[in-house]
Amino acid sequence: MGTKPIESICIVGGGTAGWMTAAAISKILGDADVAIHLVESDVIGTVGVGEATVPHIRLFNAKLGINEAEFMARTKATFKLGIEFRNWGRKGDSYIHPFGIFGAPSDGVDFHHLWTRMHAAGLAEPIEAYSLPVAAARANRFAHPNPNPRSLLSTYSYAFQFDAGLYAAFLRDLAESRGVVRHEGKVVDVTQNAETGFVTGISLDNGKQLSADLFIDCSGFRGLLIEDTLQTGYDDWSHWLPCDRAVAVPCATNGPLTPYTRATALDAGWVWRIPLQHRVGNGHVYCSDYVSDEDAAKAVVEQLESEPLVDPKFLRFKTGKRRKQWSKNVVSIGLSAGFLEPLESTSIHLIQLAIGRLLDFLPDQSWDPMFSHEFNRLMDLEYERVRDFLILHYNATERDDTPFWNYVRTMPIPDSLTEKMESYRERGVVAKYRDGMFLDASWIAVYAGQNVIPQNHDPRSAHLNDEDLARHLVQIKTMCDAAANSLPTHIDYINHIGANAN
Amino acid sequence: MPIDRIAIVGGGLAGWMTASVLSRVLNDHQCRVEIIGTGDTDDSLGPFLPALTTMPTARQFHAEFGYSEDQILAKSNGCFSLGSAISGWTKSGAPCFHPFGDTGAALGHVSFHQLAARLRTEDVQVNLPDYSLAALCAQTSRFARPPKDCETVLSSLDYGLVLETAGYTAFFKQDALSRGVSEVSAEMQNAAIGDDGLIESVTTVTNEQIKADLFIDCTGVAARLISALPENLFENWTHWLPCDRISNQMTPSAEHPQPFAHIAAHHTGWNRFLTTTGYLHDGVVSKGSELYNAIEFTAGRRAVFWQSNCVALGGAAAVLEPLSPLPLQLLQNAIRRLITLLPNDRRAVIERREFNRLTSEELECARDFAILPYKINGRIGEVFWDACRDMEVPERLAHRIGLYQSTGRVALYDGDLFEEADWVALFDAQGILPRRYDPAANGIPLLDIRDHFVRIREIMIRELANIPFHHEYLKSVTG
Numbered sequence: 001m002g003t004k005p006i007e008s009i010c011i012v013g014g015g016t017a018g019w020m021t022a023a024a025i026s027k028i029l030g031d032a033d034v035a036i037h038l039v040e041s042d043v044i045g046t047v048g049v050g051e052a053t054v055p056h057i058r059l060f061n062a063k064l065g066i067n068e069a070e071f072m073a074r075t076k077a078t079f080k081l082g083i084e085f086r087n088w089g090r091k092g093d094s095y096i097h098p099f100g101i102f103g104a105p106s107d108g109v110d111f112h113h114l115w116t117r118m119h120a121a122g123l124a125e126p127i128e129a130y131s132l133p134v135a136a137a138r139a140n141r142f143a144h145p146n147p148n149p150r151s152l153l154s155t156y157s158y159a160f161q162f163d164a165g166l167y168a169a170f171l172r173d174l175a176e177s178r179g180v181v182r183h184e185g186k187v188v189d190v191t192q193n194a195e196t197g198f199v200t201g202i203s204l205d206n207g208k209q210l211s212a213d214l215f216i217d218c219s220g221f222r223g224l225l226i227e228d229t230l231q232t233g234y235d236d237w238s239h240w241l242p243c244d245r246a247v248a249v250p251c252a253t254n255g256p257l258t259p260y261t262r263a264t265a266l267d268a269g270w271v272w273r274i275p276l277q278h279r280v281g282n283g284h285v286y287c288s289d290y291v292s293d294e295d296a297a298k299a300v301v302e303q304l305e306s307e308p309l310v311d312p313k314f315l316r317f318k319t320g321k322r323r324k325q326w327s328k329n330v331v332s333i334g335l336s337a338g339f340l341e342p343l344e345s346t347s348i349h350l351i352q353l354a355i356g357r358l359l360d361f362l363p364d365q366s367w368d369p370m371f372s373h374e375f376n377r378l379m380d381l382e383y384e385r386v387r388d389f390l391i392l393h394y395n396a397t398e399r400d401d402t403p404f405w406n407y408v409r410t411m412p413i414p415d416s417l418t419e420k421m422e423s424y425r426e427r428g429v430v431a432k433y434r435d436g437m438f439l440d441a442s443w444i445a446v447y448a449g450q451n452v453i454p455q456n457h458d459p460r461s462a463h464l465n466d467e468d469l470a471r472h473l474v475q476i477k478t479m480c481d482a483a484a485n486s487l488p489t490h491i492d493y494i495n496h497i498g499a500n501a502n
Numbered sequence: 503m504p505i506d507r508i509a510i511v512g513g514g515l516a517g518w519m520t521a522s523v524l525s526r527v528l529n530d531h532q533c534r535v536e537i538i539g540t541g542d543t544d545d546s547l548g549p550f551l552p553a554l555t556t557m558p559t560a561r562q563f564h565a566e567f568g569y570s571e572d573q574i575l576a577k578s579n580g581c582f583s584l585g586s587a588i589s590g591w592t593k594s595g596a597p598c599f600h601p602f603g604d605t606g607a608a609l610g611h612v613s614f615h616q617l618a619a620r621l622r623t624e625d626v627q628v629n630l631p632d633y634s635l636a637a638l639c640a641q642t643s644r645f646a647r648p649p650k651d652c653e654t655v656l657s658s659l660d661y662g663l664v665l666e667t668a669g670y671t672a673f674f675k676q677d678a679l680s681r682g683v684s685e686v687s688a689e690m691q692n693a694a695i696g697d698d699g700l701i702e703s704v705t706t707v708t709n710e711q712i713k714a715d716l717f718i719d720c721t722g723v724a725a726r727l728i729s730a731l732p733e734n735l736f737e738n739w740t741h742w743l744p745c746d747r748i749s750n751q752m753t754p755s756a757e758h759p760q761p762f763a764h765i766a767a768h769h770t771g772w773n774r775f776l777t778t779t780g781y782l783h784d785g786v787v788s789k790g791s792e793l794y795n796a797i798e799f800t801a802g803r804r805a806v807f808w809q810s811n812c813v814a815l816g817g818a819a820a821v822l823e824p825l826s827p828l829p830l831q832l833l834q835n836a837i838r839r840l841i842t843l844l845p846n847d848r849r850a851v852i853e854r855r856e857f858n859r860l861t862s863e864e865l866e867c868a869r870d871f872a873i874l875p876y877k878i879n880g881r882i883g884e885v886f887w888d889a890c891r892d893m894e895v896p897e898r899l900a901h902r903i904g905l906y907q908s909t910g911r912v913a914l915y916d917g918d919l920f921e922e923a924d925w926v927a928l929f930d931a932q933g934i935l936p937r938r939y940d941p942a943a944n945g946i947p948l949l950d951i952r953d954h955f956v957r958i959r960e961i962m963i964r965e966l967a968n969i970p971f972h973h974e975y976l977k978s979v980t981g
């Protein structure tokens with residue numbers, strides 16, 4: 001090897017981001033000679049409300065060698081088949097964005113074109129009627145996908161909803177067992193190399209001093225190293241995603257255990273409902289220009305299914321992204337790198353991506369700028385593509401009942417999104433890209449769920465006649481319903497596989 | 503107004519392949535497909551070549567539209583291809599093999615070439631193709647299609663095809679005609695363009711007028727139809743892809759065809775040797791030198807591929823390295839893209855924009871892949887090759903090269919046709935070594951890595967004995 005490897009890594013922050021990073025790096029680097037330290041402060045605490053995930057988390061867990069049932073029991077996790085969106089396109093609407101596709105193509109024509117045509121003729125049900133994971137979600141049923149690719153029951157994916165604090169603790173055990181050294185204390189001082197500006201060390205309030213070759217900033221919104229020290233700058237996206245606060249309040253479960261997250265739009269934001277084994281996480285993400293903290297808290301408490309378990313907890317944020325997520329010898333991961341509201345449960349996934357990329361480009365002592373350059377290029381792309389997908393939810397609406405909805409419905413949106421929406425509206429074209437976590441089916445779910453219907457469809461479907469197509473649709477729906485109903489209930493399944501806590 | 507007449511201008515491989523696919527997917531429609539052109543010299547993919555190779559992806563194309571690979575092979579005197587032997591590109595000139603399919607296997611979380619890089623720092627000589635089943639098969643002239651869904655080492659095998667252009671074209675022509683495509687066997691004379699800028703009709707030299715809603719220009723390098731539309735300039739790429747002359751010789755041969763191509767650099771370009779059943783094909787590209795029977799060409803692209811109601815495919819859209827499988831693959835991808843974006847009206851505003859965006863992205867990625875072997879050549883002291891090494895390459899390619907040298911990783915973009923492993927194979931074969939390897943490779947004991955390499959090679963060599971000889975297998979499927 002022509003260059004000297006780094007010998008020490010210091011992770012600042014012990015939230016979800018910090019412990020995910022520590023666990024993954026210590027595992028992937030195996031017996032390589034790299035010392036890993038992590039600093040966290042009980043005084044500062046974590047955000048800890050990240051509870052809903054996307055299917056990619058399973059790859060992350062698998063890489064760490066985590067047993068699924070054990071992980072679920074320890075984090076009181078439930079299965080997740082998708083997200084139900086209420087009141088988004090119009091008040092009273094409901095659709096599920098599932099982890100799976102809709103229908104099946106016919107003669108090489110994608111299903112959504114067939115559906116568009118039948119919908120226009122008044123001969124189709126809402127698109128979600130043709131999705132197995134939606135049928136299962138609505139019936140509160142779940143089982144693992146069937147490994148046989150020919151089975152209809154193989155055509156969906158799943159993620160988890162879990163207690164983020166417990167997940168961090170679980171990962172902490174793993175990381176510590178692999179030699180990661182944890183330090184409790186608050187960072188009070190940071191030293192830099194006078195010439196290069198590289199961070200050389202940190203001092204804690206208990207007098208302890210730590211130095212390292214590479215620093216990973218997982219300190220949350222503030223960005224202790226990436227911003228306070230290196231002043232990297234922030235791209236503010238709040239003109240596109242204006243929500244800037246949240247108030248979280250858990251309650252006890254009242255009713256069946258649902259295998260999905262819910263996002264209900266309110267007057268100036270939306271509330272999440274995330275079912276865990278032992279409680280339901282709730283929170284209101286809102287825009288402070290349009291509603292006061294007090295009213296926002298009232299709005300979420302009013303619609304709880306049971307008494308709040310603790311007092312509401314308020315959080316503030318600014319949507320956007322650090323201008324350089326990796327600058328000098330500091331890589332920011334988690335909330336320190338940027339914030340995109342949890343509407344599609346993307347934050348933990350972005351943490352996971354950043355860790356993967358950091359491992360791909362783990363620097364050496366040459367500090368060749370190529371490493372950070374490529375890392376930043378890839379992360380910027382992911383953040384921008386998630387951003388566009390989130391904006392779609394707000395912009396593709398007919399709601400005009402509050403000033404907030406009037407703003408997001410009429411605001412200028414990024415050109416990249418304008419083009420995508422135009423292509424879909426006019427011809428049902430879902431723009432294709434190599435990178436970006438949301439695939440065609442996700443875009444179609446939101447378009448169709450929020451009443452964006454293509455004016456034209458694939459002309460190749462023209463030769464199919466209405467009766468044949470109608471039969472095709474009914475057949476798919478019947479098969480989805482039957483397959484969904486063959487599954488056990490969500491709670492029974494969790495117990496059956498031994499994933500229940502206690 | 504719906505599209506109910508499509509006219510394809512150009513009766514070569516690109517034209518007939520497009521006609522055949524359209525007639526298959528538009529099967530029961532009222533849409534009429536016509537093809538205008540003669541069967542004269544076919545330069546629809548670029549300068550004419552009597553034989554071509556495909557990437558493995560061509561097989562997906564065949565399967566997707568229901569073409570039988572066995573029939574294609576039989577009709578075009580074809581054979582299977584496991585990759586390319588390459589020689590003369592490095593300083594030593596030593597030959598190497600660039601296989602299709604996987605090379606080696608990851609160990610834990612560390613990919614094979616990263617493990618190899620670690621071994622090399624321990625002074626172990628590692629030749630990556632030694633761990634490719636395709637390369638081993640090519641060395642021993644063996645071949646069998648890998649079974650579907652298999653979990654043995656056979657699943658690492660992948661393959662393309664070697665085909666004679668005339669037979670391959672005839673295959674599509676026969677299919678298209680049997681499905682009702684009508685043929686006007688005459689050269690195009692001119693096109694009538696309406697006030698709205700849309701093409702209304704084309705007229706042939708025999709004075710026949712063909713009207714259509716959508717026109718497809720498959721006239722190759724001449725780009726006869728799309729160049730009739732205003733302001734669609736041809737962007738010249740010869741500063742990046744310097745070869746501008748091509749010639750080809752086809753000699754009868756009684757030898758069994760070989761399941762690979764041989765790509766050999768010479769002092770002002772390169773040769774491609776191929777074999778089909780009955781012939782040896784020796785193609786040469788070069789810059790400016792005296793070649794026997796040479797055809798001149800200019801690498802580059804059309805600024806816009808789909809303009810008003812005219813779509814340029816194949817050589818009419820771009821001319822890229824005629825001896826490589828890239829032009830065919832780009833054509834097949836463009837046909838597939840056109841199918842999914844078939845317009846509902848002649849103006850096709852949305853379809854056009856998306857088609858041009860995707861095609862452009864893909865073409866630029868393919869171009870960069872084509873430039874790479876010139877840029878990283880090791881033939882020091884030869885004017886042509888020294889200039890290639892010194893040339894300024896497109897920014898993204900420069901980034902890819904720099905990134906690979908620094909990190910051993912490959913930057914991938916939306917339009918990429920190739921995966922990381924393909925780029926690595928090319929870099930590695932031309933002696934470009936990254937300055938570092940994946941530090942996670944240090945987390946695995948050296949002995950385990952060595953064992954892993956020995957085991958892979960053993961398994962492959964054992965498997966090799968069960969694989970039939972290529973010519974026997976070929977005979978068994980083509981009859």
Ligand SMILES: Cc1cc2nc3c(=O)[nH]c(=O)nc-3n(C[C@H](O)[C@H](O)[C@H](O)COP(=O)(O)OP(=O)(O)OC[C@H]3O[C@@H](n4cnc5c(N)ncnc54)[C@H](O)[C@@H]3O)c2cc1C
Pocket residue numbers: 012013014015016017018039040041042044045046047048049050051052053164185186187188218219220221224246247248283285315317333334335336342345346347348349
């Ligand atoms: C309202 C809301 C809802 C969300 N919902 C979801 C969701 O459903 N799904 C999802 O994937 N994500 C969600 N997220 C995002 C998710 O919570 C975060 O991405 C995740 O928790 C990671 O946070 P973090 O570790 O970066 O930061 P934090 O949790 O803020 O952790 C910061 C750490 O840094 C330490 N620290 C800070 N300063 C110092 C200092 N000076 N000295 C020492 N230590 C210090 C703290 O002690 C703490 O350990 C949500 C976020 C919000 C705001």
